[in-house]
Amino acid sequence: MPRVAIDVLLKRELLDPQGRATERALPGLGYDGVSDVRIGKHLELDVDAVGEALDALVEAMCAGFLTNPVVETYRWRVIADDERADAPATR
Amino acid sequence: MPRVAIDVLLKRELLDPQGRATERALPGLGYDGVSDVRIGKHLELDVDAVGEALDALVEAMCAGFLTNPVVETYRWRVIADDERADAPATR
Structure with missing residues (x-):
């Protein structure tokens, strides 16, 4: 899936x-050279669909429920197990 | 940068x-087949560093300020302009 x-x-x-x-806050903490910081949401979820059905379902969820298209934009991709942000290998 | x-x-x-x-909430809204939903933070930022200096700075910021390593894990990558979640092309 x-x-x-x-x-x-x-x-x-x-x-x-x-x-x-x-x-x-970053320079005061010793982290210099960082600019244009934007912070939003990251979601990971299993979707029981493939191909065009997957595309349609994810787009519908993003536009209709998971984001506010008036003020937000989004981008999504299918990820491998070792690309999960909570992969055990990260830490 | x-x-x-x-x-x-x-x-x-x-x-x-x-x-x-x-x-x-998803099935009640007509979105079926979605499971194991995890929601966290997504950050995008410019960093004035490359190579090992970039790695060291981002790792230090993530571990020391941007995340709570006790309860959170993170993953980071350098992205192209057209991979930005707020790229105008997204919507």
């Missing part, structure tokens, strides 16, 4: 207060 | 209430 990763961010022209606050 | 995407999720063995609630 494909595992789908969905990334959601505020539209680029909108202020992202969480990203801005994070960006401003 | 490399643009870095960082995905953060709760560790796999921990309950993710937001993911669970989303998963339970």
Whole structure:
């Protein structure tokens, strides 16, 4: 069953207060050279569909429920097991 | 300047209430066949570093500030401009 990763961010022209606050905090913590920080949602989920049915279901979920198309954009992809953000190998 | 995407999720063995609630809501909205939903953070940021310096800076930020290593895991990668979740082409 494909595992789908969905990334959601505020539209680029909108202020992202969480990203801005994070960006401003970084130099004081010793992390220099970081700019244009944007922070949103990351989802991973198993979808019991393939091909066009997968595309249609994920697009419908993203546009209709998981994101707010008025202020957010998203991007999704099918990921392998070792690409999961919670893969045991990460830590 | 490399643009870095960082995905953060709760560790796999921990309950993710937001993911669970989303998963339970989907069938009632007409979206069937979705399981094991996990929801976390997605960050995108420009980093003025390359090679080992980039790796070291991103790892240090992730482990020291952007995530809570006690309960979360993360994965990061350098992305192209057309891989941004807020790329104008997405919508």
